[in-house]
Amino acid sequence: MTATLAVARTVAEVREAVREARAGGKTVALVPTMGYLHEGHLSLLDEARARADVVMMSIFVNPLQFGPAEDLDRYPRDLDRDLALAATRGTELVFAPTAAEMYPHGAPAVQVVPGPLAERLCGASRPGHFRGVLTVVAKLFGIFQPDVAVFGQKDLQQATLIRRMVDDLDIPVRVEVAPIVREADGLAMSSRNVYLSASERESALALSRGLGRARELWDAGQADAATLRATLWSEMAVPGVEPEYAEVVDPRTLEGVERAGPGTVMAVAARVGRTRLIDNAILP
Numbered sequence: 001m002t003a004t005l006a007v008a009r010t011v012a013e014v015r016e017a018v019r020e021a022r023a024g025g026k027t028v029a030l031v032p033t034m035g036y037l038h039e040g041h042l043s044l045l046d047e048a049r050a051r052a053d054v055v056m057m058s059i060f061v062n063p064l065q066f067g068p069a070e071d072l073d074r075y076p077r078d079l080d081r082d083l084a085l086a087a088t089r090g091t092e093l094v095f096a097p098t099a100a101e102m103y104p105h106g107a108p109a110v111q112v113v114p115g116p117l118a119e120r121l122c123g124a125s126r127p128g129h130f131r132g133v134l135t136v137v138a139k140l141f142g143i144f145q146p147d148v149a150v151f152g153q154k155d156l157q158q159a160t161l162i163r164r165m166v167d168d169l170d171i172p173v174r175v176e177v178a179p180i181v182r183e184a185d186g187l188a189m190s191s192r193n194v195y196l197s198a199s200e201r202e203s204a205l206a207l208s209r210g211l212g213r214a215r216e217l218w219d220a221g222q223a224d225a226a227t228l229r230a231t232l233w234s235e236m237a238v239p240g241v242e243p244e245y246a247e248v249v250d251p252r253t254l255e256g257v258e259r260a261g262p263g264t265v266m267a268v269a270a271r272v273g274r275t276r277l278i279d280n281a282i283l284p
């Protein structure tokens with residue numbers, strides 16, 4: 001990849017770059033992120049590369065999706081490092097706007113209402129979170145008008161809601177969802193993992209371990225959702241871990257099921273110290 005990375009700070013610069021790509025007959029993929037990039041984010045760039053001619057990434061810590069008691073102020077940021085990492089995957093453009101560029105009039109008066117899908121799982125403890133996510137993603141779709149946008153299964157409820165928004169509002173973007181990238185010991189990669197102390201890092205393995213154990217039960221023929229759920233809970237019942245939910249749900253409705261089947265989602269969330277972690281697995 002010989003392309004050099006362009007950095008756009010304004011909506012106008014993005015529109016110009018997209019116009020140029022289109023004029024050259026090229027398709028455009030967008031990978032939205034909040035930065036502090038890790039291999040999970042970079043895998044989305046690779047996925048985007050496989051699906052479009054030009055790959056663009058946004059890096060914006062979206063204030064709209066953080067609750068008042070959440071970690072907006074301490075969310076990790078390092079744009080120089082992010083730009084260097086994005087360049088290693090041949091990214092053509094990174095859009096890194098200020099909050100004033102994205103929200104010149106403050107929080108937008110018109111926002112995307114996510115509906116009941118946003119009330120389950122993470123939505124139960126993060127009121128307004130998915131409204132903030134969908135509103136910024138709708139804006140990014142409007143700014144880039146990409147052919148394809150790539151998201152991670154790591155945030156499965158988010159990806160489900162974005163698919164639903166695109167479908168319900170007839171937004172002409174193809175949404176792709178890429179698999180979860182994990183550390184060697186199984187911990188799902190997350191920008192928030194830097195918050196973890198060494199002992200918290202150890203406790204955090206309870207989430208992926210629970211999913212692994214439940215998956216083994218499923219592989220051995222166990223389809224009773226209550227049994228799978230009990231396994232997820234019991235693996236998270238360790239010192240230093242405060243489970244928030246462990247659910248076995250239908251991938252489209254995110255509602256609990258009684259019997260698991262292929263495509264059923266097992267999803268967990270827990271607090272480890274001050275850090276909130278999520279993970280999930282889709283049954284094959």
Ligand code: PAJ
Pocket residue numbers: 032033034035039040041043044060062065133136137150151152153154155158178179180181182188189190191
């Ligand atoms: P962020 O948490 O930075 O994640 C950006 C994208 O990377 C999301 O689609 C997320 O699912 C994906 N991702 C994160 N960890 C991953 C992993 N371990 N493996 C694979 N993909 C992973 O999600 C957001 O930002 C924001 O809510 C955003 C969509 C950008 C809207 O502000």
